[in-house]
Amino acid sequence: HEKPILHSDQGWQYRLEKYKKKLKDKQIMQSMSRKGNCLDNAIIENFFGVLKSELFYLNEYNSVSQLHSEIRKYIKYYNRDRVRLNLNGMSPVEYRTHYFKNIA
Template identity: 55%
Template sequence: MLEIFNAHKGRYGYRRILIIMRNKGYTINHKTVQKLMKILGLKGKQRKNEKYHSYKGEVGKIADNLLKRKFNADKPFEKLTTDVTQFKVCNEKVYLSPVMDLYNREIVSYSISLHPDLQQIRDMLGGLFTKLPDDAAPIFHSDQGWQYQHSEYQRLLSDHNIKQSMSRKGNCMDNGAMENFFGRLKVEMFYGEHFETVDEFINCLKEYIHYYNNERIISKLKMSPVQYRTHSLQS
């Protein structure tokens, strides 16, 4: 148990440790895992309540909330969600703009920038468009941030047969899946960590996203996002 906890740098609580131990053949329940973790002094990292706000009023067209908090999908690229979050590093601000596929919670595209501008959103979309299947017509959800109201952003979605969806004003849980990802990311690789330079932080951020996609177990899926996608395609 200690080996599992340390291998994932204290990022795993009892639920994910339980999944790994059962995968290794141990017959054990969650109460026993919780008890042993308490005895060993193992406590998963806790999140803080911080959020970057990009809302600047109605500066463009507001889309309807097509997602309606239905954060599950039946196939890849059926429902996607995005947002922007901010990190303060070495007296600089770094912004992350990811795209999550709600089928398996995989981050299928992302861009990192020192400026939360339209170019960052173009880069995020560029990465998405290279992976989007030709026959896909996904719902793409976001909050009402100014960049998602921008006419160029909305045109690019329309050009790729993507249906835009937006959270209601002031309802962050309308984008709960992405909010949860941001919270977990900051707990597991940012809070309490020291970075000598912005470049070091950006490299660690990229490494974490790779770890999240390929290794980190999603409790509901009982495997990592990429493992789940690969497994489902083989079934």
């Protein structure tokens, strides 16, 4: 029941009708940053930089399925266990839980 979203900038390759059709055929929703606004992508660009430096560049993968499995594990680690200084030393899940508990 998952409905994946692919977010990108407005590069010419992402605006091609052939590309849009492939996404639609695979039931992937396309999301684009606003024109001239790179801040829309800043959060995900930062995450991909961290993912590559903490996981991808440190390992070798024998298959796409192995890489896929490792990325899924890393995302769980990133959200649940990896502490962030800008989140007061909490993981993203801990921070959200703490924040929403304290605003109620």
